[in-house]
Amino acid sequence: MSLLEITALCADIAGGTRLLHDVSLSVDVGEVRGLVGESGAGKSMIGKAVLGILPRSVAISGGTIRLDGQDLCTLPPAARRRLIGQCTALIPQDPLTALNPSRRVGRQITDRLTDRLGWTRRAAETRARDLLAEVRLPDPERVLRSYPHELSGGMRQRALIAAAFAAEPKLIIADEPTTALDVTVQREILRLIGAMQRRHGTALLFVTHDLGVVSKICQTLSVLYAGHVVEDTDIGSFFRAPAHPYSAALLAATPQYTDPEASLTPVPDAVIRDVEAELQGRRAGQ
Amino acid sequence: MTQPTGPLDKSPPSGPIFSIRGLRVSLPDMARKPLLGPAPRNRILKGLSFDLSRGETLGIVGGSGSGKSTLGRAMLRLVEASGGQVIFEGRDITHLPETALRAERRRMQMIFQDPMSSLNPRRTVAAIIAAPLRLHRLDDPADRVRQALDQVGLPAAFARRYPHELSGGQRQRVGIARAIALEPDFILADEIVSGLDVSSQAKILNLLETLVARLNLTLAFISHDLSVIRRLCTRTLVIDAGAIVEDAPTARLFETPQAPYTRDLLAAIPLPDPDQPGWAL
Numbered sequence: 332m333s334l335l336e337i338t339a340l341c342a343d344i345a346g347g348t349r350l351l352h353d354v355s356l357s358v359d360v361g362e363v364r365g366l367v368g369e370s371g372a373g374k375s376m377i378g379k380a381v382l383g384i385l386p387r388s389v390a391i392s393g394g395t396i397r398l399d400g401q402d403l404c405t406l407p408p409a410a411r412r413r414l415i416g417q418c419t420a421l422i423p424q425d426p427l428t429a430l431n432p433s434r435r436v437g438r439q440i441t442d443r444l445t446d447r448l449g450w451t452r453r454a455a456e457t458r459a460r461d462l463l464a465e466v467r468l469p470d471p472e473r474v475l476r477s478y479p480h481e482l483s484g485g486m487r488q489r490a491l492i493a494a495a496f497a498a499e500p501k502l503i504i505a506d507e508p509t510t511a512l513d514v515t516v517q518r519e520i521l522r523l524i525g526a527m528q529r530r531h532g533t534a535l536l537f538v539t540h541d542l543g544v545v546s547k548i549c550q551t552l553s554v555l556y557a558g559h560v561v562e563d564t565d566i567g568s569f570f571r572a573p574a575h576p577y578s579a580a581l582l583a584a585t586p587q588y589t590d591p592e593a594s595l596t597p598v599p600d601a602v603i604r605d606v607e608a609e610l611q612g613r614r615a616g617q
Numbered sequence: 618m619t620q621p622t623g624p625l626d627k628s629p630p631s632g633p634i635f636s637i638r639g640l641r642v643s644l645p646d647m648a649r650k651p652l653l654g655p656a657p658r659n660r661i662l663k664g665l666s667f668d669l670s671r672g673e674t675l676g677i678v679g680g681s682g683s684g685k686s687t688l689g690r691a692m693l694r695l696v697e698a699s700g701g702q703v704i705f706e707g708r709d710i711t712h713l714p715e716t717a718l719r720a721e722r723r724r725m726q727m728i729f730q731d732p733m734s735s736l737n738p739r740r741t742v743a744a745i746i747a748a749p750l751r752l753h754r755l756d757d758p759a760d761r762v763r764q765a766l767d768q769v770g771l772p773a774a775f776a777r778r779y780p781h782e783l784s785g786g787q788r789q790r791v792g793i794a795r796a797i798a799l800e801p802d803f804i805l806a807d808e809i810v811s812g813l814d815v816s817s818q819a820k821i822l823n824l825l826e827t828l829v830a831r832l833n834l835t836l837a838f839i840s841h842d843l844s845v846i847r848r849l850c851t852r853t854l855v856i857d858a859g860a861i862v863e864d865a866p867t868a869r870l871f872e873t874p875q876a877p878y879t880r881d882l883l884a885a886i887p888l889p890d891p892d893q894p895g896w897a898l
Contacts, residue, residue, distance in 0.1 A: 513841040514885040525898030540814040543887035586844030597819040
């Protein structure tokens with residue numbers, strides 16, 4: 332059985348607009364799955380549904396999310412929060428807004444260990460220091476005592492990666508963790524996430540719009556279009572030949588400096604029309 | 618590989634639109650300011666020189682903190698140079714007083730990175746595009762707004778919308794419309810696609826390419842993403858730590874990058890290819 336098993340998940344905005352249509356995907360123990368799509372395709376929404384942090388205006392209206400064998404949608408709220416807290420963590424997109432500017436970085440890493448998991452402050456601090464060293468931040472002692480504004484963007488993202496791994500979660504949701512970084516820092520952060528993921532055997536759900544990034548870090552991939560999964564495949568076959576025309580168009584839109592002619596082509600309107608028709612058929616067929 | 622053809626080939630020969638001579642920018646570093654006395658200065662740009670010809674599309678690349686945005690802003694006098702010269706169309710504007718500068722400002726416009734913070738959330742799209750037109754006392758702002766919206770491919774009905782009602786790509790189109798409505802000669806685009814998903818990026822780049830050719834614009838395009846530069850720019854400056862490390866025609870820069878920093882930037886771009894060399898995580 333998979334660590335995370337999402338089956339036929341539907342989510343609606345209060346008032347009726349459907350955001351997620353029968354989304355199914357699974358993440359095995361230690362697997363890295365990419366979740367790709369354009370803005371508004373619902374990729375972050377899936378991550379939020381798993382973490383139980385959907386906006387108030389969005390409600391799950393069908394389907395199941397099984398995390399570590401238990402259905403999140405039917406668990407009582409307290410038990411659900413406990414399960415999510417024990418099993419998952421988030422690496423957010425913007426390391427600056429994710430950190431509280433008025434609290435020291437160390438406390439923001441240890442909070443969860445002391446407040447939720449009952450660690451002593453001393454044990455939690457030792458753990459935080461070890462993790463900051465593991466994410467290769469120079470002078471972990473100083474970083475622990477720093478405020479977020481004293482660190483660079485790359486350092487903040489490293490600190491948040493340390494925080495995500497602190498409680499040894501089984502699953503980490505990484506929501507565009509490198510989009511705000513420049514390419515050289517992005518490469519370092521991807522290498523770091525990859526190394527940490529392998530060392531700790533953590534599964535990752537990696538949300539991004541960049542297929543270049545996906546090709547580096549993911550093993551499997553779900554392509555989303557307007558709240559539907561249009562392709563679910565492994566990385567090797569996807570980059571050899573994407574099965575769905577929409578995936579192929581998305582790949583052709585990806586910047587590729589080695590072949591400028593074959594890149595940065597917007598998804599053609601004809602492809603959009605076809606995929607819309609196909610999805611309408613899919614919805615009508617239920 | 619063919620040489621990229623662009624507006625460069627069509628424009629009549631004339632003097633450079635911008636001449637940058639030994640441009641230096643330094644800012645006081647308040648974090649290290651002693652209790653008494655002046656703060657030590659952080660040198661952001663360390664004496665840059667280059668010419669920008671009319672009709673050229675110049676890419677400016679570098680990592681975060683390299684000074685690429687500061688360079689762009691210093692060209693438009695949005696930050697003051699602490700040394701060197703900025704010459705716009707033969708006129709030294711480095712220390713031109715603001716009143717004299719205003720006439721020049723109309724001819725140099727900027728498109729900003731984050732449309733959410735550069736578009737006033739409480740004004741309609743029409744009011745946003747018309748604001749600089751009114752400032753420069755141009756005739757028929759309403760007509761020009763309509764025309765600008767049309768040029769960036771937004772329906773006329775969008776004039777009545779507010780920024781929050783638009784998608785990221787549409788907001789960036791409004792930013793472009795505001796810049797071109799003044800019919801400038803030069804546009805500075807600072808990381809204007811980095812917040813967008815790949816398909817919207819491609820659309821905005823196509824639009825910019827068309828506008829540059831049709832309106833005979835000179836463009837400086839700041840980005841940390843070399844793939845985007847390759848697509849759009851005829852020539853590229855690579856900036857590292859406040860200095861130009863490479864200045865070459867774009868095609869040559871990609872085929873035979875000279876500076877180690879350029880090679881490093883290129884290697885750091887993740888291509889959509891699981892077997893890209895040097896990328897084993």
